[in-house]
Every structure is written in C-alpha cells, then in structure tokens.
Amino acid sequence: MEYRATHKYARITARKARYVVDQVRSMPVESALDMLKFSNRRAAPMIAKVIKSALANAVQEGGADPEKLVVLNATVNEGPTMKRWRPRARGMAYPILKRTSHINISLADREAVGSAVKKGK
Numbered sequence: 001m002e003y004r005a006t007h008k009y010a011r012i013t014a015r016k017a018r019y020v021v022d023q024v025r026s027m028p029v030e031s032a033l034d035m036l037k038f039s040n041r042r043a044a045p046m047i048a049k050v051i052k053s054a055l056a057n058a059v060q061e062g063g064a065d066p067e068k069l070v071v072l073n074a075t076v077n078e079g080p081t082m083k084r085w086r087p088r089a090r091g092m093a094y095p096i097l098k099r100t101s102h103i104n105i106s107l108a109d110r111e112a113v114g115s116a117v118k119k120g121k
Contacts, residue, residue: 003062004054005104006050006102006103007102009079009080010046011098012046013099013101014076016043017047017076019041020043020047021075021103024047024051028069028070028071028110029055029069030067033052036051047074047103047105050103055107068111069107069109070110071107072106072107072113073106076101076104078100079102081097081099081100082098084098
C-alpha cells in the first residue's frame, strides 16, 4: 500500500528542493531521515518533515512497520510565485520573485515495491 504526505506552498524554490529529493528517492525511510539530518541544504528539514508525516500516516492508517518502508515517489513541483518590488534609483523598481514549491512524498512497503529500490546507503 502507498502512503502519502504533501507540503504545499513551501517557501523554497523547486529547483533547490529537487537536489535533496533526488537523493532520498528509493531509499529506506530510516536511511533517508538519517541522510537528511546531516544535510546542509535548506530544503532538508522541510523534506524530512514531509517524510515523517507520511510515516505517521502509514503507522496510523495501515499499521505499517516503519523499518520496512521505502520512499517510493518523491517529487517537487513549482507553486505560485509571490512578486515583490525593490525600489531603485530614478523611480525605477526591480522585481523580486519569491518562489514556492509543492513537495510530495509517497512511501510503500519494500516487499510490495520489489527490486526497483536501492538497498540504502
């Protein structure tokens, strides 16, 4: 069975969050959380929080064993962009784009996924 969690409107660009998500995809949940704990990227705590939320969903809804779960799908999509203006000389203004993203994590049992999963690092 698949267990999901989402963090919408996360205040980080999708491009920067994808670096971290690409590393945890297909990893066992325990290994992914350990890796995120020591990551220096700003997106790491956000993604760890979403993985913990999906893990709580798995335990609450399906009674799944946390040690047998792997990160099945991990995607980051662009959210809406907030547009602000920075005043400049001679009455001009430069735009500031504050980008957001939607982080989606899916967990599944290792046996159900099969051999498409990494063994962990």
